[in-house]
Amino acid sequence: MKRISILGSTGSIGTQTLDIVRLNNDVKVEALTAHKNIDLLEKQIREFHPRVAAIWEESDAKLLCERIKDTDTKVYFGMEGLIKAATVKEADIVVTAVVGMIGIEPTVAAINAKKDIALANKETLVCAGHIIMPLAKKTGINIYPVDSEHSAIFQCLDKHNPIKKILLTASGGPFRGYTKEDLQKVTLEDALKHPNWSMGKKITIDSATMVNKGLEIIEASHLFDVDIDDIEVVIQKESIIHSMVEFMDNGIIAQLGTPDMRLPISYALFYPERRYISDERVDFASLATLNFSKPDLDVFEGLKLAMLAGKRGGSAPTVLNAANEWAVAKFLEKKIRFTDIPYLIGKALDAHEFTKNPSISDILSLKKWTEEYLERIKI
Numbered sequence: 001m002k003r004i005s006i007l008g009s010t011g012s013i014g015t016q017t018l019d020i021v022r023l024n025n026d027v028k029v030e031a032l033t034a035h036k037n038i039d040l041l042e043k044q045i046r047e048f049h050p051r052v053a054a055i056w057e058e059s060d061a062k063l064l065c066e067r068i069k070d071t072d073t074k075v076y077f078g079m080e081g082l083i084k085a086a087t088v089k090e091a092d093i094v095v096t097a098v099v100g101m102i103g104i105e106p107t108v109a110a111i112n113a114k115k116d117i118a119l120a121n122k123e124t125l126v127c128a129g130h131i132i133m134p135l136a137k138k139t140g141i142n143i144y145p146v147d148s149e150h151s152a153i154f155q156c157l158d159k160h161n162p163i164k165k166i167l168l169t170a171s172g173g174p175f176r177g178y179t180k181e182d183l184q185k186v187t188l189e190d191a192l193k194h195p196n197w198s199m200g201k202k203i204t205i206d207s208a209t210m211v212n213k214g215l216e217i218i219e220a221s222h223l224f225d226v227d228i229d230d231i232e233v234v235i236q237k238e239s240i241i242h243s244m245v246e247f248m249d250n251g252i253i254a255q256l257g258t259p260d261m262r263l264p265i266s267y268a269l270f271y272p273e274r275r276y277i278s279d280e281r282v283d284f285a286s287l288a289t290l291n292f293s294k295p296d297l298d299v300f301e302g303l304k305l306a307m308l309a310g311k312r313g314g315s316a317p318t319v320l321n322a323a324n325e326w327a328v329a330k331f332l333e334k335k336i337r338f339t340d341i342p343y344l345i346g347k348a349l350d351a352h353e354f355t356k357n358p359s360i361s362d363i364l365s366l367k368k369w370t371e372e373y374l375e376r377i378k379i
């Protein structure tokens, strides 16, 4: 029996993880968490009977407790609740499906409690990969990537041969082929229309700015211990090739599939087993062609900034990520323009006091500094 805890069970990755649970009768859900979606969390508790549930606000936790008093689920709230869900004694694997830097502390707690991690929350590795990866090694736990590209790379690895290069694929987002001038005019509604994937709002905007690909370069460098310079972004318009690994003989292994996150989720949960997911397959005849191109770093400035921050390391990826989270939240509230997102990231990176080896508490302080700094910028 596989015993899992899902942090962020009400989101895109969280609900698809529960789809995988429904397909398999050897999985027991031990913990579920949400931010605000109390109705869906209640439904999930009634279906999956976890020992632990957590919601962010204390008032929501009280309400939830009242609503589910006929069940055996214990309700917690705040960061303590997330950590309780991440460390629940009976769970052996924690799916980190919360969005943003809120995932850092529960992930560290889960690793310290010797849980394997099915890692969707890329922001955690972007900011704290230099702490998380050695900690995982020290505690002897496994980190299984859920992000589709990283799962693909993981599936392409060859234990007999080192990686020469990672070819990280990108759809290019809804604005692939746009000029700088075109980007000035795009709306929130345009940016939320991802061509291939249905995902949460924050990552959908990250795909549109291509900051997502920058975060993924940093994520891949930590997960696979590869230099940022050895990771090349390849636009693969159809999102059928999920990434590739090149070896010393220039041979390339690629992983292909329909754009369906349930495959990487299932692979992370049941590794090394490959289990049934659906009847939908890649149909090469109707696909006919696969298209490739290079990203335009002058247009997608957020990707360029992320590459530079990744190369610099230390505090730079945290400031990049914190600034991006802040700016995307403002863009989602229609308070700033699309092109303000990379502008604000650049401002925060330039202004911050660089440190080489930030601790978890430094990382959380850098997030606070970045938010306070950006609040003061006039655009």
Ligand SMILES: NC(=O)C1=CN([C@@H]2O[C@H](COP(=O)(O)OP(=O)(O)OC[C@H]3O[C@@H](n4cnc5c(N)ncnc54)[C@H](OP(=O)(O)O)[C@@H]3O)[C@@H](O)[C@H]2O)C=CC1
Pocket (backbone or CB within 6 Å): 007, 008, 009, 010, 011, 012, 013, 014, 033, 034, 035, 036, 037, 038, 056, 096, 097, 098, 099, 100, 102, 120, 121, 122, 123, 146, 147, 148, 197, 198, 199, 200, 201, 202, 203, 261
């Ligand atoms: N969606 C996808 O296909 C992919 C996602 N990822 C990564 O996975 C992570 C999750 O993404 P996605 O599922 O799209 O995101 P969603 O926004 O769909 O879901 C986020 C989940 O986290 C919860 N949550 C949000 N904010 C907080 C908070 N402050 N405290 C506690 N819980 C919180 C939400 O609760 P509530 O519902 O109550 O708001 C929800 O359960 C991200 O890091 C993303 O980059 C990676 C690859 C693909």
Ligand SMILES: CC(=O)[C@@H](O)[C@H](O)COP(=O)(O)O
Pocket (backbone or CB within 6 Å): 147, 148, 149, 169, 170, 171, 172, 173, 197, 203, 206, 207, 208, 212, 213, 261
């Ligand atoms: C599904 C997934 O892993 C996303 O991170 C996806 O990669 C986003 O698409 P882009 O390639 O457009 O960023």
Ligand SMILES: [Mn+2]
Pocket (backbone or CB within 6 Å): 147, 148, 149, 216
């Ligand atoms: Mn991805």
